[in-house]
Amino acid sequence: MTSERDFIYLDHAAATPLDARVREAMAPYESELFFNPSSPYAPAVAVRRAYEQARADLAHAIGGKPAEVVITAGATESINLAFGSFAGHVVVLEIEHASVLACAAARDHTFVRVNKHGLVSPDDIAAAIRPDTELVSVGLANNEIGTVQPLRAISEVVRAERTRRLRDGITIPIVLHTDASQGAGQVNTDAATLGVDLMTLNAAKIYGPKQVGLLWAHRDVRLKPRVLGGGQERGLRSGTENVAGTVGFARALTLAVADRKREAERLAGLRDALQRELCAAFPQAVVSGHKKHRLPGSLHIAFPGIDAERIVFKLEDVGVLVGTGAACAANKDTRSHVLTAIGMPPELADGSLRLTLGHLSTEENTARAARLIIEAVRGEYERMAR
Amino acid sequence: MGTAKETRNLLATARARWEAAAGRTPRVLVGMSGGVDSSVTAALLAEAGFAVTGAYMKNWILDVPGMRCPWADDLADAKRVAVRLDLDFRVYDFQDAYKRAVVDYLVAEYKAGRTPNPDIMCNQDVKFGIFLDAALDDGFDFVATGHYARSTVWETANGLMAGAPAAEPTRLLKAADARKDQTFFLYRMQQRALARTLFPLGGLAKTDVRALAEDFGLANARKADSQGICFVGEAGIRDFLSLYVPPAPGAIVDEDTGDVVGYHDGAINFTIGQRKGLGIGGGARYYVCRKDMDTNTVYVRDGEPSAHRAEGLVLEDPAWLEGGAPTGGVCQVRTHHGEVLCDASLSVGEDALRIDFAHPHDAVAPGQSCVIYRGDECLGGGIVA
Numbered sequence: 027m028t029s030e031r032d033f034i035y036l037d038h039a040a041a042t043p044l045d046a047r048v049r050e051a052m053a054p055y056e057s058e059l060f061f062n063p064s065s066p067y068a069p070a071v072a073v074r075r076a077y078e079q080a081r082a083d084l085a086h087a088i089g090g091k092p093a094e095v096v097i098t099a100g101a102t103e104s105i106n107l108a109f110g111s112f113a114g115h116v117v118v119l120e121i122e123h124a125s126v127l128a129c130a131a132a133r134d135h136t137f138v139r140v141n142k143h144g145l146v147s148p149d150d151i152a153a154a155i156r157p158d159t160e161l162v163s164v165g166l167a168n169n170e171i172g173t174v175q176p177l178r179a180i181s182e183v184v185r186a187e188r189t190r191r192l193r194d195g196i197t198i199p200i201v202l203h204t205d206a207s208q209g210a211g212q213v214n215t216d217a218a219t220l221g222v223d224l225m226t227l228n229a230a231k232i233y234g235p236k237q238v239g240l241l242w243a244h245r246d247v248r249l250k251p252r253v254l255g256g257g258q259e260r261g262l263r264s265g266t267e268n269v270a271g272t273v274g275f276a277r278a279l280t281l282a283v284a285d286r287k288r289e290a291e292r293l294a295g296l297r298d299a300l301q302r303e304l305c306a307a308f309p310q311a312v313v314s315g316h317k318k319h320r321l322p323g324s325l326h327i328a329f330p331g332i333d334a335e336r337i338v339f340k341l342e343d344v345g346v347l348v349g350t351g352a353a354c355a356a357n358k359d360t361r362s363h364v365l366t367a368i369g370m371p372p373e374l375a376d377g378s379l380r381l382t383l384g385h386l387s388t389e390e391n392t393a394r395a396a397r398l399i400i401e402a403v404r405g406e407y408e409r410m411a412r
Numbered sequence: 413m414g415t416a417k418e419t420r421n422l423l424a425t426a427r428a429r430w431e432a433a434a435g436r437t438p439r440v441l442v443g444m445s446g447g448v449d450s451s452v453t454a455a456l457l458a459e460a461g462f463a464v465t466g467a468y469m470k471n472w473i474l475d476v477p478g479m480r481c482p483w484a485d486d487l488a489d490a491k492r493v494a495v496r497l498d499l500d501f502r503v504y505d506f507q508d509a510y511k512r513a514v515v516d517y518l519v520a521e522y523k524a525g526r527t528p529n530p531d532i533m534c535n536q537d538v539k540f541g542i543f544l545d546a547a548l549d550d551g552f553d554f555v556a557t558g559h560y561a562r563s564t565v566w567e568t569a570n571g572l573m574a575g576a577p578a579a580e581p582t583r584l585l586k587a588a589d590a591r592k593d594q595t596f597f598l599y600r601m602q603q604r605a606l607a608r609t610l611f612p613l614g615g616l617a618k619t620d621v622r623a624l625a626e627d628f629g630l631a632n633a634r635k636a637d638s639q640g641i642c643f644v645g646e647a648g649i650r651d652f653l654s655l656y657v658p659p660a661p662g663a664i665v666d667e668d669t670g671d672v673v674g675y676h677d678g679a680i681n682f683t684i685g686q687r688k689g690l691g692i693g694g695g696a697r698y699y700v701c702r703k704d705m706d707t708n709t710v711y712v713r714d715g716e717p718s719a720h721r722a723e724g725l726v727l728e729d730p731a732w733l734e735g736g737a738p739t740g741g742v743c744q745v746r747t748h749h750g751e752v753l754c755d756a757s758l759s760v761g762e763d764a765l766r767i768d769f770a771h772p773h774d775a776v777a778p779g780q781s782c783v784i785y786r787g788d789e790c791l792g793g794g795i796v797a
Contacts, residue, residue, distance in 0.1 A: 335488075339495040409498060 034391045034398075037349045038231075038323060038384030039169050039208060044274075045233035045385070051277040052235065055270035063267050064256070077269045080276035084240055087279045088225060089216040096241045096249065096259050097272050101207045101228035103252075104241035105129055105163075107262065108203045108224050111243075111250040114160035119146055119175070121364045122165050126205055130163070142368050143316040144173035152183045155200070159187075162202045166209035166220070170364040170380055171315035172324025174213055177204055181221025201247055207231050207239075211282030212290050212321050223247050227279065229271065233385060234278030238271035293383050294322035296392045300381065301325050303396035308403060312374060314365070323387070328370065328378035332406050337379060340402040346395050349380035414588050414615030416624055423460035423612060426566045430573040431461075434553075438573065439463045440610060441502075441547040442556045443539060446489025448625050449558030449613060455497055455628040456612045457556055465552070466494035466501040469543055471510040471534070493630060504546055506538055513537035519656045525705040526779025527683045536600035536731075544605050554610050559594045560587035561790075562614030563606060572607065581734040582606040584790040589617040595790040596749040599783045600731040650681055662708035664692060667701050673712065679703045682710050684777040685720055721772040724756075727765040727782055727794025734791075744785045745769075747776045747796070753785055765794050 035043075061070035063077050082092040098104045102125040109116065109129035118130045120137040121144055130137070136154040140146045151162060162184055167174045184202040191198060201223035206215050211232045217225055224247060229238040243249055255264025282289075304327055305311050314326040329337075334350040341348055365375040379399070383392065430438045442454040444466045458464040468490045470483055487503065494501035514530050514537065521528035539557065547555045553573070554565075562585040571579050581603055587593040601609070613621060625631055657680050664674035674692040676682065682690075686700045690712065698712040699720055713719070725747075732738065740760045744753035745767055755770035767782055776782065776796045783793035 335491060336495045336501075339492045342492075343496060405498075409500070 032345060034346045034395045035386045036381045036383065036395055037347050038386070039172075039380065039382035040349055041236075042231055042233045042384055043386065044235060045278060045281065047281065048234055048274045048278045052270040052274040055273055059269070063269060064258075073269055077267050077272055080269075080272045083276040083280055084227075084272075085242070087215075087276075087283045088227070088242055089218050090242045091245065093260075094242050094245055096243070096262050097268065097275075098239045098241055098263055099237045099268070100230065100239040101125065101205060101226050102239075103263075104226035104228075104239045105203075105205060107241050107249060107252050108163070108226065108243070109133070109161065110252050111248065112160040112199075112201075114158045114198065115156050116161040116163065117151060117154045117159055118163045119165065120367045121168055121170075121173075122163065123169060123205060123207075126163055126165065127363075134158075140173075140367055143319075144168050144171045144314070144364070144368050145316050145319060146175055146180070148176060148179040148183050151180050152187075155183070155187050157196070158198060159200055160198060162200070164202070164204055166204045166206040166215070167213060167321045167324075168315070168364060169208045170362060171326040171368065172208075172321035172382075173316045174209065174319040174321060176319070177202075177220040177222060184223075185221070199247075201244075208321065210279065211286055212293065212323055214286075215283070217242060217244075229275035229278055232278045232282045235271045235274045238268060238275045240275070289385075290322040293387065296383050296387050296389060297323055297325050297381075299389075300383075300392055300396050301327070303393075304399060307400040312370075312378075314368060314370065314378070321382075323383040325381040325383075326378060327381065328374045329403050329406075330374055330377055331410065332377035332403060334377050334379055336406055337399070337402050340405065341398060344398050344402070346398050348399070349382065350378065416616065416620050419456065419612065419615050419620075420460065422566060422615070423456055423462075426569070427461045429570060430553075433570060433574040437461065437463045438554065439465070439552045440554045440556050441465050441467050441543075441550070441552040443467055443469060443543065443558075444490040444494060444501075445558075446486050446491075446493060447558070448630065449560075449621060450490070451493040451558075451630045452621050452624045452628065453556055453558040453612050454494065454499060455630060456624070457610070458497055458499060459628075464497075464499050466490065466497075466499045467543070467547075468501070468503050469538065470503055470505045470507060471514075471538065496629065504543060506542055509542050510534070510538050513541070519653070521779050522653055522680050523657060523705070524779075525679065525703050527777040528779040529781050531597050532600055532781055535597050536602075540598075540601045540605035540609060544608060548608070554608050556610035556612060558613055559598060559611050560589055560592040560613055560616075560618075561585070561595045561598055561611045562587060562788075563609070563611055565607065565610060568607060578607055584733045585614070585788045586785065586790060587613075588615045591750070592618050594749065595785075596746060596751075596781070596783050599733065599781065599790055599793040601733060603733060603735045606733060653678075653680055660708050662710065664690065664698075664710045664712055666698075667711040667713045673698070676710055679705055679708045679710050685775055720775045722769070722775040723772055724766060724768040725773075725776060725782055726797040727767060728763070728797045730760075730765050730792060730794040732792035738784075738786070738791050742786075743767075743791070745782050745793075746785075747773070747780060747782050756784075758784060764797070 059073050061073045063074035081095050085092045085095045105125045115134045116130050117136050118126055121140055138146055138150050138154045164175050164180055181202050184200055188200050203224035204222045205226045207228040209215055210227055223244045225242045227240050230236040249262050251262050253263050258264050310330050312328045338350055361375055440457050440462045442464055444450045454464055454466055468487050491501050514534050517533050518528055518530045544555050564583045568578050568582040586595055659677040662676055662679055663672045664676055666673050682700050684700055690698055692698050696714045698714055700710055701713040702711040737760045740758045743756055743758045745756045746753055754773055757768045759766040778796050780796045781793055782796055784791045
């Protein structure tokens with residue numbers, strides 16, 4: 027893989043390379059097995075079976091039932107499908123991904139605050155729930171600072187409200203959705219363990235193909251169709267099935283779940299070493315995200331006074347690819363809402379790097395990256411002192 | 413044509429002389445677009461020992477719904493080059509000023525039936541107006557751009573650096589690379605701006621600049637420097653104008669017969685001399701010869717391109733680089749960027765100028781600029797009445 031040879035890649039939260047095993051699983055469906063799964067002849071029926079097997083594998087990987095899984099064209103579509111299925115008030119965290127925030131903003135909503143580590147308190151969720159709240163949406167892990175939310179405890183809050191409503195004879199539903207795109211492969215994504223009613227997953231974040239995702243919804247949750255047409259995906263999402271993408275997604279998720287414990291441990295080791303190196307070189311650096319409840323491959327670190335975008339450009343010149351805290355450097359008004367939410371001052375936010383490790387990370391290249399990052403940051407401090 | 417070595421010597425010598433005069437290193441703010449020309453400009457100045465800061469000018473860009481920060485790529489390209497050269501880098505936000513100076517002017521001119529040149533206004537009011545003022549306010553001695561033009565600033569700035577008033581005006585000269593010469597876009601610069609502006613690429617050919625980009629490790633600098641009306645972007649001038657001026661159906665009338673030969677959606681969308689997009693069938697070779705903005709009528713005439721010629725032009729709103737008007741007489745002119753210079757004679761009147769072409773010239777739409785040269789020097793020009 028060129029990216030392995032030419033770059034040290036530290037932006038796995040943005041995109042992941044296609045796993046060779048995933049590519050292999052997809053290949054037949056991109057060539058000889060091109061048939062429309064809805065066609066009647068035997069080869070097409072075989073394709074249909076492979077597609078449904080992939081759906082079953084996806085469901086199995088998160089502890090759900092095949093009929094509860096809707097295949098979509100990625101997490102954004104899954105989130106839109108989830109939100110579009112409810113008319114009432116919604117409760118979301120202020121640090122959610124843009125697609126969740128946009129869907130929430132389009133209806134009656136409450137944004138719930140997080141603490142300086144990016145962690146939400148289940149009590150604050152409870153306080154935000156109104157009698158007409160129908161959907162609570164909490165991302166499993168934050169894409170910028172890696173904080174992992176206490177979904178189990180939040181699900182207890184939602185369950186208590188549901189019980190109260192039933193007891194009082196109220197039929198307004200209330201469900202818990204999680205965008206687990208950033209968590210899969212690093213933390214537990216078993217639906218029952220998390221206690222959620224709906225879950226969004228994205229193949230592109232777990233070494234699968236882009237533009238493939240799923241929405242899992244417990245069989246008691248009634249979804250509303252979003253894309254009308256030929257009635258595929260139980261009429262919820264029409265359009266000829268993306269067989270290769272779904273087969274690849276199933277392989278990717280199966281691998282992610284199977285390797286999770288070992289990979290999480292490996293990434294945490296690499297991440298902790300990277301963090302130690304950087305913090306030793308720059309004692310003034312600020313690490314964000316919850317110390318304990320954090321994605322093992324995630325390191326968000328800010329260097330006071332530094333312009334992180336300059337570091338990105340310096341590092342790309344020496345073959346290290348990293349993310350910054352700022353989504354759009356062209357415009358100061360679009361500074362990361364996540365960093366604002368955790369109370370990080372703008373001067374610090376502008377100096378922050380998002381380093382996310384993954385399959386391409388090794389002990390050797392992570393150590394090398396640490397040296398190169400230290401060199402680049404040091405160079406910037408020197409230039410500023412001139 | 414000069415060589416890269418000569419340019420490097422010129423820059424290093426000027427820097428050393430000014431440093432001696434002022435007792436400190438001259439500070440230059442370089443307008444960077446991310447393109448190869450402005451990138452090499454910054455690299456050459458830094459190499460020559462100037463204290464260089466890169467600057468990106470955030471100008472007004474047509475808002476396209478749903479599109480986030482459309483200038484992000486350009487800005488990132490400019491900043492990437494600055495970082496590679498280890499330069500300080502700043503962003504100047506001129507959106508409001510740009511909107512006023514360039515966009516509003518453009519719309520007003522079109523509404524009045526003329527065909528303006530926004531790039532010239534951008535240079536006069538934004539780059540060598542507010543950008544220069546901001547640079548001077550921020551303690552810079554000069555601004556620099558990647559324009560292909562030469563000037564006598566290397567001599568005239570001596571006194572300036574020593575704290576003395578300029579002994580003589582700075583003159584604007586054609587670029588050594590005649591095909592790249594961009595003085596057409598610079599003729600409305602004020603003398604005070606010219607005296608504070610460095611054009612390091614004026615002695616170089618584009619091929620030299622590309623070779624230098626390789627030398628400086630800037631081969632990845634975006635190939636094309638932006639051309640044309642940047643803020644309109646991909647929307648095109650018609651779509652742009654339609655945001656400000658509602659469509660107004662009107663007639664296309666044959667100037668000679670008085671017959672209505674077609675219809676249009678707004679006279680504002682037509683330029684004198686235009687032949688394409690008239691939507692008139694029937695085999696006639698119509699071109700737009702006149703517009704009546706009051707009645708929203710476009711007049712056309714059937715004829716070969718050679719029929720639409722002019723013996724001379726009347727120019728309004730003259731601008732002279734040295735401040736005052738030159739003497740009348742023999743000169744050379746061009747009416748668009750890249751045009752081979754045409755022999756002409758200049759008569760300087762009270763408010764207006766008259767240009768008489770030595771040989772008939774294609775007619776020029778009102779609102780366009782005619783730029784006047786004498787030898788290597790660009791004197792200034794005016795706007796076609």
